Amino acid sequence: MSTYLTKRVLYMLIILFAASLLIFCLYALTPGDFITGNIKLTAERKAELREIYGLNKPVLERYGTWMNNAFHGDFGYSLAQQKPVLQLFGDYIWNSFLLAAVSTFLTWLIAVIIGVISAYKQYSWFDTLVMIAIFAAMSLPSFFIGLFLIKILAVDLKWLPPGGMMTTGSNAAGFAYFKEVVHHMTLPVIVMTLLGLGSLTRYFRSNMIDVLKQDYIRTARAKGLKERKVLFTHALRNALLPAITLVGFELPALFGGSIIIEQIFNWPGIGQLYMKSFGLRDYPLLMGFTMFLAILTVIGTLLSDILYRVADPRVRL
Amino acid sequence: MRKSTLLLSSLMIAGSLLLSACSENGNKDTASTDTPANTAATADPNTAAAGTAAPSAPAVVPAGALSEPFTATDLTKLPAAAQKRTDTIIVGLTDPSGAFTPYFQESGYDGNVSSLLYASLVTVDDKGVPVPELAESWDVSEDQLTYTFHLRKDLKFSDGSPLTADDVAFTWTIQYDKAYDGGSSLPSLKVKGSEAYKAGTAQAIDGITVIDPQTLSVTLEQPNATALVTLGSNVLSKAYYGKDYEFGQLEYIKKLHEKPLGDGPYKLEKFIPGQEVRFVANENYFKGKPKTEHFIYKTTTGDAWQFLETGEVDYASFPATEENIAKLKELGYVNILPYTPSTYGYMQVNLKHEQLSDKRVRQAIAYGLDRQSIYVDAAEGAGAVANIPASPISWSYTDEGINPYKYDPEQAKKLLDEAGWTVGAGGIREKDGKPLSIHYLASKSKNSDIFIAVAKENFAALGIDFQPEIFADFNSLVSKTESGDYDLVSFSTSMLTDPADGFMQFFDGEIAGYDNPAFTELYNKALATTDIEQRKAVYKELYQLFNDELPIIFTNYKKTVYAYNGRIENLSVSPFIGLAGSLPNWTLK
Numbered sequence: 001m002s003t004y005l006t007k008r009v010l011y012m013l014i015i016l017f018a019a020s021l022l023i024f025c026l027y028a029l030t031p032g033d034f035i036t037g038n039i040k041l042t043a044e045r046k047a048e049l050r051e052i053y054g055l056n057k058p059v060l061e062r063y064g065t066w067m068n069n070a071f072h073g074d075f076g077y078s079l080a081q082q083k084p085v086l087q088l089f090g091d092y093i094w095n096s097f098l099l100a101a102v103s104t105f106l107t108w109l110i111a112v113i114i115g116v117i118s119a120y121k122q123y124s125w126f127d128t129l130v131m132i133a134i135f136a137a138m139s140l141p142s143f144f145i146g147l148f149l150i151k152i153l154a155v156d157l158k159w160l161p162p163g164g165m166m167t168t169g170s171n172a173a174g175f176a177y178f179k180e181v182v183h184h185m186t187l188p189v190i191v192m193t194l195l196g197l198g199s200l201t202r203y204f205r206s207n208m209i210d211v212l213k214q215d216y217i218r219t220a221r222a223k224g225l226k227e228r229k230v231l232f233t234h235a236l237r238n239a240l241l242p243a244i245t246l247v248g249f250e251l252p253a254l255f256g257g258s259i260i261i262e263q264i265f266n267w268p269g270i271g272q273l274y275m276k277s278f279g280l281r282d283y284p285l286l287m288g289f290t291m292f293l294a295i296l297t298v299i300g301t302l303l304s305d306i307l308y309r310v311a312d313p314r315v316r317l
Numbered sequence: 318m319r320k321s322t323l324l325l326s327s328l329m330i331a332g333s334l335l336l337s338a339c340s341e342n343g344n345k346d347t348a349s350t351d352t353p354a355n356t357a358a359t360a361d362p363n364t365a366a367a368g369t370a371a372p373s374a375p376a377v378v379p380a381g382a383l384s385e386p387f388t389a390t391d392l393t394k395l396p397a398a399a400q401k402r403t404d405t406i407i408v409g410l411t412d413p414s415g416a417f418t419p420y421f422q423e424s425g426y427d428g429n430v431s432s433l434l435y436a437s438l439v440t441v442d443d444k445g446v447p448v449p450e451l452a453e454s455w456d457v458s459e460d461q462l463t464y465t466f467h468l469r470k471d472l473k474f475s476d477g478s479p480l481t482a483d484d485v486a487f488t489w490t491i492q493y494d495k496a497y498d499g500g501s502s503l504p505s506l507k508v509k510g511s512e513a514y515k516a517g518t519a520q521a522i523d524g525i526t527v528i529d530p531q532t533l534s535v536t537l538e539q540p541n542a543t544a545l546v547t548l549g550s551n552v553l554s555k556a557y558y559g560k561d562y563e564f565g566q567l568e569y570i571k572k573l574h575e576k577p578l579g580d581g582p583y584k585l586e587k588f589i590p591g592q593e594v595r596f597v598a599n600e601n602y603f604k605g606k607p608k609t610e611h612f613i614y615k616t617t618t619g620d621a622w623q624f625l626e627t628g629e630v631d632y633a634s635f636p637a638t639e640e641n642i643a644k645l646k647e648l649g650y651v652n653i654l655p656y657t658p659s660t661y662g663y664m665q666v667n668l669k670h671e672q673l674s675d676k677r678v679r680q681a682i683a684y685g686l687d688r689q690s691i692y693v694d695a696a697e698g699a700g701a702v703a704n705i706p707a708s709p710i711s712w713s714y715t716d717e718g719i720n721p722y723k724y725d726p727e728q729a730k731k732l733l734d735e736a737g738w739t740v741g742a743g744g745i746r747e748k749d750g751k752p753l754s755i756h757y758l759a760s761k762s763k764n765s766d767i768f769i770a771v772a773k774e775n776f777a778a779l780g781i782d783f784q785p786e787i788f789a790d791f792n793s794l795v796s797k798t799e800s801g802d803y804d805l806v807s808f809s810t811s812m813l814t815d816p817a818d819g820f821m822q823f824f825d826g827e828i829a830g831y832d833n834p835a836f837t838e839l840y841n842k843a844l845a846t847t848d849i850e851q852r853k854a855v856y857k858e859l860y861q862l863f864n865d866e867l868p869i870i871f872t873n874y875k876k877t878v879y880a881y882n883g884r885i886e887n888l889s890v891s892p893f894i895g896l897a898g899s900l901p902n903w904t905l906k
Contacts, residue, residue, distance in 0.1 A: 032792025039795070039822075040811050042505055052498045080423050082416035082574055091590040147620075155626050158396075162623040168407050168593055168615045168630075263618050268591025272618060276412060281792050 008305075012298045019294045020287075021063060027283055027290075028059040034079045034281045053079065066287060075291075076284030080277060085288040088273065095165060096257035096269035099185060103192035104250055111197055115204025116236060122209060130201065138198035146191050146264035153187060160187050163266030188265040192258060203246075207239040214238075241312055248304025252296040383642050383655045389883025391649035392906075396628025399650075399882055404610040406885065406903060408632045408896070409617035409624060413594050417577040417585065418558070419551040420492055420501045421570060425811075430594050430614060431551065432897040434475075434579035436603065438466055438485065439549025441893045444712040445659065445814055446849060447545050451480070451552060451580070451603065457847050461540035464548060468531045473601040474554050475584045482533035486525050487555035487562075489535065489548065490514070493522060496567040503547055507538040517564060540845045542852060543815040554578050582607045582901040592616055607901040625651065631882035632896075638697035642878060651880040652888070657701075659708045659892045661819070662692075662809040662872040664757075668831050670804055672753055677736040679867040682755075682805075683722040685729030685779045687771055692873035695767045703871040705860040706810075706819035710892045712849065713816035713856040719864045726778050733779065746780040754782040759807040760794045761787050768807065807872070814893050816856050817844055823868065831868040 033055050035046050050056040075085040118127040154162035166180045212235055220230045257271025277285045309315050410429055416422040419431045438452040452466040472480035492503045493511045510523025524536040557578045561569040577585050583596035596612040621633035635641045645653050666673050692700040704721055707714050741747035759765040769785045776783035788794040798806050813819050820840055823831055843855040879890055887902040
């Protein structure tokens with residue numbers, strides 16, 4: 001196990017290094033840079049600024065400088081936001097995390113419950129209804145659901161706020177602040193949960209159906225075990241195993257922010273910031289954030305491999 | 318290991334998908350500020366012009382269905398959230414980033430914030446004419462080279478410390494520091510001795526002289542009529558921003574971005590990234606403390622409608638389409654103000670390409686494109702056709718002797734015939750065996766779609782082979798343009814304060830190949846004097862010249878409406894400085 005880990009970590013470093021080089025080159029080769037878009041500047045001033053920012057240097061040299069700084073814990077300074085990249089992460093990433101964590105939790109909880117029930121009652125009216133609902137949810141674009149709910153729940157009925165994370169100008173603190181945030185995140189959480197629910201429910205349902213057909217389930221039933229025990233102890237546990245791989249993938253998504261949802265609901269998250277930075281070619285921020293996601297992805301896959309082993313001792317690492 | 322490789326490749330694929338999604342959205346952002354018009358207009362652009370020709374006319378230019386300000390009809394419909402506010406006004410702002418130090422900010426949104434935190438020496442009125450603010454008056458020397466500013470007495474920064482000529486001198490000086498990386502246009506102004514300072518061979522800038530705490534002068538190397546407004550911008554406190562200054566070291570100032578010290582109507586109370594910027598009235602403001610104690614810029618990225626409808630913001634702008642205006646009127650509780658920004662849209666022409674270096678071909682394109690349909694009718698009235706490099710709200714605007722290039726395909730064909738492009742096989746015009754082909758670039762937007770649809774037909778009717786290419790975002794569009802591989806590119810200017818700004822692009826190398834001594838002479842003549850009447854006359858000549866030569870093909874003006882809570886009184890919006898000018902006087906009924 002420990003040799004496996006050392007090997008894995010080593011590979012991870014190589015992968016990250018290759019990824020960073022690739023990402024850097026991709027960004028560097030995208031047409032235009034931070035200065036290009038500023039049509040107010042004279043050509044002379046543009047050249048001066050490229051010199052100051054080092055944008056006129058060869059790509060590899062820029063990459064070297066960037067890597068060197070990154071190793072020293074300096075992820076650069078956002079050109080557009082005029083702030084250190086790490087400080088910007090601190091400003092925005094936790095808002096994204098809050099939204100993603102709550103909706104991921106709800107998505108999984110609901111998906112497991114519905115998935116198990118509809119697999120157990122396959123072809124029943126409940127199962128049919130669930131399948132129809134799932135296809136409906138999966139085929140609706142997020143901006144449509146988002147705007148539709150804003151129109152109904154926020155503008156017409158005035159039950160929920162149309163966007164933001166707190167009431168504008170509010171000085172609420174402590175529990176009042178908590179309540180305010182919960183109130184504001186309800187709509188985006190509903191939409192995000194709805195959107196994630198479809199595929200995950202289908203996944204659990206089909207896993208569960210496969211497991212329920214297995215011989216050991218039949219054996220368990222034949223032994224006279226209670227149906228509940230068969231379902232939750234024997235079947236569910238085995239049906240959930242493959243889902244551990246999915247958990248690894250969730251990690252970057254938790255911190256990556258949802259560009260569209262954050263945009264629609266005016267949520268102060270990192271996804272929106274990332275999107276704007278791309279339009280402006282704010283390389284330090286783009287690089288820093290992309291690398292951050294790459295690191296999370298690699299860590300996420302490692303975690304899921306280890307978890308898989310913990311959950312299923314037959315798996316050899 | 319194989320699994321890891323697989324994962325890596327899926328990460329890459331996912332990454333590239335994300336990128337393409339980003340670029341599309343990113344473009345939407347830039348498109349709204351940088352590409353031509355998604356806005357409104359009168360049926361006849363000349364009516365708009367007539368309204369501004371008279372010097373005393375108000376800055377209100379009719380927009381679509383709205384020809385004059387509309388007053389709220391039923392304030393009882395005002396949402397409870399807006400009804401409750403007694404000393405706070407909330408306005409939506411796309412994306413303030415927290416860099417609130419003037420001259421050091423990269424986004425216009427931060428500029429909106431700092432415009433409330435800092436006052437200027439000189440500001441401009443609704444027509445763009447310079448008027449005193451922190452400076453009580455100024456003198457310009459005979460040779461138009463030396464500007465002497467006389468500051469008001471007892472000016473204070475918001476912390477109560479005095480604002481003197483030293484602060485102004487400091488503000489100018491640091492912009493000539495070699496480490497200065499901001500986007501201010503001051504560094505391109507040739508102040509005497511500024512180059513020596515930048516090179517590090519002089520301790521101070523020769524041309525800047527502090528005469529007494531209330532007076533200072535600055536000498537330029539060559540006359541420049543835009544200098545007054547450029548020099549007369551915001552003032553930074555030397556005691557605060559200059560405390561740690563050493564030549565070549567400006568890093569320290571970044572730490573002060575979120576803790577601004579200004580002299581404007583409001584002070585920064587709190588900045589919450591991605592959410593809001595809170596202001597509180599500045600009791601040391603030279604015009605007296607603003608009437609409304611609190612002001613908030615709420616960060617809004619999405620649709621402004623929902624926030625106006627739920628009363629979360631008091632003020633928002635919309636394209637002046639007839640539909641929008643009708644919908645706003647129906648709300649009942651908003652006042653509506655028509656508005657034309659000080660920008661213009663144009664197609665940059667590749668003058669190096671043989672076919673377009675001929676004036677007649679450019680004129681043929683202007684005649685042969687149905688601009689009225691593209692920019693006015695398709696935009697539901699939220700736009701107007703442009704024919705000169707100035708917005709109808711500028712003091713220099715004129716339509717005297719200006720050819721409106723009304724849609725006239727016959728005239729266009731005649732001009733092309735004259736230029737030697739004759740219809741060849743397949744209906745495409747040819748000259749010396751080469752087909753007349755136009756490679757058109759634009760960034761992705763609804764307007765580009767409309768343009769291409771109409772232009773395809775228009776160009777086909779003229780016998781021009783039209784090849785449009787659409788870019789997902791603004792930066793790629795500019796890059797492609799810089800590579801020179803294009804015939805026409807759609808752009809829009811940023812806000813123009815001085816009429817000279819409208820011609821700037823012909824000097825900084827952006828539009829290569831337009832080499833007309835008559836233009837250069839007129840342009841310099843207009844900059845060599847600060848007398849408005851004299852400048853007006855020169856600009857009229859320049860506009861007529863450009864209108865005839867079409868070194869760029871003018872397309873359109875945008876038209877917007879502002880809708881605001883009917884309880885707010887004394888609100889006006891300046892096309893040049895936005896709402897900052899009138900904000901201190903706003904009151905809540």
